[in-house]
Amino acid sequence: MNLYLQSLRALCVVGALILISCGINKAGSEGAGKVAGEAVKQDAGKRIVWDQSTLTKVSSVKANHRYTSYPRIIQLYDQSLLGIYEADGGVVTVKSRDLGGTWSEPITVALRDSGVNMAVPDVLELKDHTLLAFYNPRPSKNATGKRFGIRVKKSADGGITWKDEQLLYEAGYKFENGCWEPSAMQLPSGEIQVFFANEAEYTQSNEQNISLLRSKDNGLSWTKKPETVSFRKGSRDGMPVPLFLDKRKEMVFAIEDNGFGNFKPYLIRNTIKENWASPADASSENRTYALSEKIADSIYAGSPYLRQLGTGETILSYQGTEGRTNKMQFADMKVVVGDGQARNFGGKTTPFIIPANKSCLWNSLTVLGDNTIIAVTATNAYADRSEIWMIKGRLLPGEAGQSVMKKDTIFLADPTIFLDKETYYLYGTSSEKGFLVYESSDLKNWKGPVGANKGFALSKGESFGTKGFWAPQVFKHKGIYYMAYTADEQIAIATSNSPIGPFKQEVLKPLSGTGNQIDPFVFFDKDGKPYMYHVKLQKGNRIFVTPMKADLSDVLPEAATECISGTLPWENTENTEWAVTEGPTVIRHKDLYYLIYSANDFRNKDYAVGYATSDSPLGPWRKFEGSPIISRKQFHLNGSGHGDLFKDKSGNYQYVLHVHRSQTKVSPRISGLTGIKFKKQNGQADLLVAEESSLKILVTDNSKVAEK
Structure with missing residues (x-):
């Protein structure tokens, strides 16, 4: 591994992910020349965050190819990935x-043959799961009698x-x-369309069109005469990549178009009904500039x-020189996000971090079944030759790059949701005056x-506490509403006749116990016995459980038992002396007790959620090896954690939690909601799994919350 790649790996460890998710691209000091004057601007729309820990070399080390380029990757029906690329001709x-x-x-x-390179491949999986590989024979200058062309081969064995x-x-x-750059798609009708750049018709000019050939029998036979589907007179339409927009019954392909100077991404579109009946010329409404900026x-x-996510958004990559020396050999890969119509592409990010005198060229994208995005490139950034590398990313939810905030975002940390009489009530840490x-x-x-x-459901002065109103839990017991909460780093319980309060105490006092203790959660076992799970601040934030009196008036402090503390690497990513485990929630599922908790300091971007299991509410507890189950890796939002598990009206589990205000700021923390479910395991305990694509930021029409 060269020194630059080692440095990149180290950068990832100390926070490169934040820079990448914000689309920051700083030109390095290497490489002389004029730097393109247009910086990479930030967009308000959706954007992709790239995980540098997934940076992987695709091309073979053992094969020792001197040149590899033009990579494409697809996911096959059996979920395996197939990559195709040029290798030494x-x-x-x-x-x-x-x-x-x-x-x-x-x-x-296909091998190089008598001075003819087999170039710019594309691969397509058909509905019957056979594969077609398209490529472009390109004769060298001394290959007498050899022609440029478009060829295809078939594979029936994956x-x-x-x-x-x-x-x-x-x-x-x-x-x-x-002729150049074949790229194909199969329509719902079964028709296969292969597009390619074609200048064979323009022997006396520097022009080029996009041509189309069709097959209606799974690639056994093809139309003979190419159809021109796009052409701008005096210019060069090139490098087509088609996509079928299923929900719109529309076809679109991306091209590079130099009609106004240097090449830019354009989109050419047609309906299924029109099916390329006439070419899109310079004035056609079917030809549009791709980028919103x-x-x-x-x-x-x-x-x-061009590709599309299962959630509907389209993504477009290109090789660009914004912020770099304005020559193709210094371009890097840019990725922008569009809507379901393949329009309004913005939110520009740069998947690969490379020096200023290197490049990422002939890039492509693929979308996996779980909407993971793979960017793949031919780059000389990590060696003395062009190699194929890939990296994974995810689309940020909501409208955020720098922040997930919307106009009326609810700012509650340590949130909890209580369902009562068909109405959900949301509480959390928000004010020194009590709980909204x-x-x-x-x-x-x-x-x-x-x-x-x-x-306020609970107001300072009507119950224990003068400051530090944190982490409430609300529940109903024997017709009375209870709120367990933290104030002055002690735990108290107040009661009310309504879930909206006012929650009060007759005597303003905390529960019994020694030392500072926070984050209460009251759990009733199947026999009705109540237990208080909470956090003691002693050589770290440690989770304890204490049996309670039957009337909930106090705990039995002499019976307090430690459950867990921060001992695993994911629970203390900054390796501090004060490890943090906090925010406990406990449920019973199939005679097994699940303790869901958060770890790391809440200001740490790696604040995350895991769980442990036990055969008894008092432990001992076994931490789940697959934790964390909720983290910035899943949702790509910093500080995801400290919430509460509850069942919605349909009986499905949901987890309410908070995330940081943005990729760079912690407070005020934002409330979010994600689905969570049990996944059956043969012969083993059910797994608790968060639904990665389900995170929703909670908003209201009149959110006016003061952060402490």
Whole structure:
């Protein structure tokens, strides 16, 4: 591993992920030349966060190819990944059965032949799960009598063998009259369309169109005469990448277009009904500039690639020089996010962090079944040659890059939700004056604050405490509403006749106990016995359980038992002397007790949620080896944790939690909600699993919350 890559790995450990998620791209000091004058601006829309820990080399070390380029990756029906790329003048494929963690040695699709390079491949899985590999024979200058062309081979065994080569099209002998860059898609009707850049028709000019060939029999036969689907007179439409927008019954392909100076990403679209009946010329309404924020005409931004997430958003990559020396050999990979119509592309990010005198070229994207995004590139950043590398990313939820805040975001930390009489009530840490409360009938539309005393369900002076009103829990017992909470780093319980309060105490006092203790959670076992789970501040934040008196008037402090403390690496990522485990919630499921908790200091971006199990409410507790189950790795939002588990009206579990205000600021913390469920395991305890794509930021029409 070279020194630069070692440095990059180290940078990841100390926080590179924040820079990447914000789209920061600083040109390094290496490489001379004029730097393109347009900086990478920040967009208000969705954007992708790239996980540098997933940076993986795809091309083979053992094969020792001197040149690899033009990579594409697809996920096959069996969930394995298939990569295809150029290698020393030929085309090879590689396979991964662990979602890109490791890759097989290459299998040859086509070899260099008598001075003809097999270039710019593409691979397509058909509905019958056979594979088609398209590539572009490119003769060298001294390969007499050889023509540029488009060829295809087929594999019926998942890419192990490739057979039945067909020549679909031939262009001229000379480079300036060639054809290029095949890329294909299959429509719901079964028709296969392969698009390619074609300048064979323009022998006396520097022009190029996008041409189309079709097959209606799974690639056995093809139309003979190419159809022109896009052409701007006097310019070069190039590098097409098609996509079928299923929900819109519309087809679209990305191209590079130099009609206004240097190449820029454009989109050409057509309906299924029109099906490319006429080409999109310069004035066509079917030809549109791809980016929502225009790049200066002089700046290079070519080789676009287009894909769509299962959630509907489209993503577009290109190789651009914004913020870098304005020459293609110094371009890096940019990725932007569009809507379900393949429009309004913004939120620019840079997946690969490379020096200023290196490049990421001929890039592509793929979307896995769980909406993980893979960016793949041919780069010379990590060696003295071009290699194939990949990295994984996820689309940030909400509207945030720097922040997930919306206009009326609810700012409650340590949140809890209580369901009573078809209404949900939301409480949390928010003010030195007590606890605010919001209400909702559907967990989507929140009103409030609706507390009985100027929005507060519990107000300072009506119950124990003068400051530090933290982490409430509300429950109903024998017709009375209870609130267990922290104040002055002690635990107290107040009661009310309503979930909106006012919660009060007749005698303003905390529960019994020694030392500082916070984060109460009252749990009733199947026999009705109550237990208080809480956190003691002693050589760290440690979670304890204490039996309670049957009337809930106090705990039995002499029976306090320690449950867990921060002993695992994920629970103390900064390796501090004061390890933190806190925010306990306990449920009983199939005669097993689940203790859900948060770890790390709440200001740490790695604040996260895990769980432990026990056969008894008093322990001993066994920590789940797969923790954390909720973290910034899942949701790509810092500080995700300290919440509460509850059942919604449908009987499904939900977990309410808080996240940091932004990628760079902790407070005021923001309330969010995610689905969580039990997953059956054969012969083992059920796993508790968070639904990664379900995080929702909670908002209200009149959110006016003061953060402590």
